[in-house]
Amino acid sequence: xxxxxxxxxxxxxxxxxxxxxxxxxxxxxxxxxxxxxxxxxxxxxxxxxxxxxxxxxxxxxxxxxxxxxxxxxxxxxxxxxxxxxxxxxxxxxxxxxxxxxxxxxxxxxxxxxxxxxxxxxxxxxxxxxxxxxxxxxxxxxxxxxxxxxxxxxxxxxxxxxxxxxxxxxxxxx
Amino acid sequence: xxxxxxxxxxxxxxxxxxxxxxxxxxxxxxxxxxxxxxxxxxxxxxxxxxxxxxxxxxxxxxxxxxxx
Numbered sequence: 001x002x003x004x005x006x007x008x009x010x011x012x013x014x015x016x017x018x019x020x021x022x023x024x025x026x027x028x029x030x031x032x033x034x035x036x037x038x039x040x041x042x043x044x045x046x047x048x049x050x051x052x053x054x055x056x057x058x059x060x061x062x063x064x065x066x067x068x069x070x071x072x073x074x075x076x077x078x079x080x081x082x083x084x085x086x087x088x089x090x091x092x093x094x095x096x097x098x099x100x101x102x103x104x105x106x107x108x109x110x111x112x113x114x115x116x117x118x119x120x121x122x123x124x125x126x127x128x129x130x131x132x133x134x135x136x137x138x139x140x141x142x143x144x145x146x147x148x149x150x151x152x153x154x155x156x157x158x159x160x161x162x163x164x165x166x167x168x169x170x171x172x173x
Numbered sequence: 174x175x176x177x178x179x180x181x182x183x184x185x186x187x188x189x190x191x192x193x194x195x196x197x198x199x200x201x202x203x204x205x206x207x208x209x210x211x212x213x214x215x216x217x218x219x220x221x222x223x224x225x226x227x228x229x230x231x232x233x234x235x236x237x238x239x240x241x
């Protein structure tokens with residue numbers, strides 16, 4: 001009886017792990033889509049509204065879900081309340097690092113955002129447009145890769161988790 | 174003693190089936206390299222189980238012919 005219970009727990013746990021790994025791919029795709037949309041909105045705000053960055057960030061962040069909505073809102077708050085000794089890039093990197101704990105993006109996708117932080121707010125409208133456009137294009141590329149990976153690996157992880165549990169149970173019993 | 178042997182045989186059969194499904198799933202997802210490794214790992218695990226059973230057999234034979 002106790003053995004049966006243990007076996008059940010092992011199978012359930014590994015199946016759950018498989019589903020968790022499958023879920024990551026979906027979440028990553030969703031977050032990438034949100035991020036692309038937010039950068040497009042930022043671009044529009046800069047181009048047609050000539051909105052300063054803190055206000056634009058607040059606009060965008062209030063309409064996004066966690067973790068990047070939180071990221072934009074906190075970024076805007078810190079930009080409004082910061083003294084001039086801290087650079088924009090430092091705040092951007094710091095907040096991006098905070099947001100990274102709740103997000104499912106990969107290292108390469110972060111590097112795109114980190115690079116964007118080094119040029120955002122340092123030049124005139126047209127130059128920033130170009131940098132934003134580059135970042136958006138690279139993120140769209142990442143999105144297509146992520147969607148491919150989701151198709152490939154999500155179902156794989158789901159079945160793999162359950163099978164791994166059954167194999168473990170057979171080995172241990 | 175005999176129940177242990179039956180258990181081992183079923184264990185090996187079950188592992189074989191699971192690993193076959195494993196490899197099939199991996200192959201379907203175009204991960205032939207991983208499929209090969211999984212198959213190899215399964216072979217090694219089952220080989221160890223068989224070796225343990227064989228060691229028991231040798232022990233039996235030795236005690237039967239009073240070699241010790």
